[in-house]
Amino acid sequence: MKVIASSLRKGNVVEMEGRLYVVLTASNFHPGKGTPTTSVDMRRISDGTKVSERWRTTEMVEKATVDEREYDFLYEDGEGFHFMDPISYDQVVVTEDILGANKAYLQEGMRCYVKTFDGVPIAMEVPQKITVEILETEPVTKGQTASSSYKPAVVQNGLRVMVPPHIGPGVRIVINTDDDSYVERAKD
Template identity: 60%
Template sequence: MSAGPQHVQQEKTVVKVIASSIRKGNVLDLDGKLAVVISAENIHPGKGTPVTHLEMRRISDGVKVTERYRTTDQVEKAFLEEKDYNYLYEDDMGFNFMEPETYDQIAVSKDVIGDQAVWLQENMSCKLSLFEGNAIAIELPARVTFEIVEADPVVKGQTASSSYKPAKLENGARIMVPPHIASGTRVVVMTADGSYVERAKD
């Protein structure tokens, strides 16, 4: 007795979405070839048509591809197998993650994580997109909390609305923070662009 179609597992599902909805880490189907989005920018010129500028890396050969679409154009977004993994450590193989239920470990290459690596924290839960058993894209939590280890001293009379000042986090990243934030303060940061959100409540 043959298995019904409901038992056939597809590695990917492709859905048409508008270009402006595409984000870093998404996977697109470009004429049958999958590509991971490295950066996505919606550009709204003063005159003319708003466009979405995408930089991608083809999964099959690693070649970088740049495409420009009108923001309302339809593109084919591929939905792959996604699983939550916990970050363990970095070694020569890349960044190692563990599936919390099966304890299976997977190494994610530095190319896949890119400049987001600075925000990884031990046991952080991240969503990995898998294709043929390999992690091809990663989604970090939107916000992370780090302690500030260096910041210019607080100047008396400055208010929160004054211009931001540079500060260094415990992970080595440099961000801009309000003038009243001092060294030793734990702050919440957006992983997408490293922007300051608020003083941590914990």
Template identity: 65%
Template sequence: MRVIASSIRKGNVIDMDGKLYVVLSAENIHPGKGTPVSQIEMRRISDGVKVSERFKTTDQVERATIEDRDYNYLYEDGDGFHFMNAETYDQVQVSKDIVGNSAPYLQENMTVKLSMHDGNPIAITLPQRTTLEVVETEPVTKGQTASSSYKPAILSNGVRTAVPPHIGIGTRIVVMTEDGSYVERAKD
């Protein structure tokens, strides 16, 4: 499907010269003088090479047809990560470079969105938030109120983050899967 370059957004998949690229960032630049351009940072899906392209905003770009489906995370082994389609029970294997820095947040039976092109997984989207347990942090100080000072903590998935002073070891907290930042204490 051909679209104009200015309509390309982060997460879109572009077909250039027969190769697929996933868009990491897209910015439309309107200089005071001259032609407006779209600056697009993307990663080639086949080998992970990052590419930066500049198009006129009116240039036609081939957007690949992508199918987003919900899959449940099963397990990880030496070959990669394994997911199952809840409706058809089909299993699919996703390589480590596609999962990338989302890997620590994957939990058994977590529902994720896999973007498929011709039956092959090319991108993964995790839920925005997940609940994890604090396994290591400084002890709670009596009388210390919840101020803007956060303390370091290590979560059950091994990720380091910053938590408010009232959070202790064993507390379950909600974190953003994008950057591991603290949201709130879990309500379970």
């Protein structure tokens, strides 16, 4: 099915020249003058080769027809990462190279989208927002205002994110998995 290039997101599967590619990063660029473009970094599923493409944001791109289902993350072992279909209880094993950067976001019981082609997992999408706990942050520097500055923090999954000065260790926050940015303080 054809979609406009600007709608591509991390984890989507694109078909070009008869081959399948999984989107690793997608960013839209809108210059003051000229045509807006979408830059996409992709990994070829057949051999793992990374490819970069740039399209006009209104250009149509062939999104591959793959089986996309919700799965719950169970556990990780030497074989890979195990997911279970919450309806049929079928299990599927996803390898680390298919997970890529999404590995850091996995939490036990998390609902993810696993994409399969001919019964073989080829890509995975995590939720766009996840809740994590802050392990450590830098102390607040006197004179910093909440509106103008952020400080680095390390969260439970090892990622470094920038948070407002009033956020300290032990606080649960919501982060955006597309760019590891702080969204808000968790409401739980």
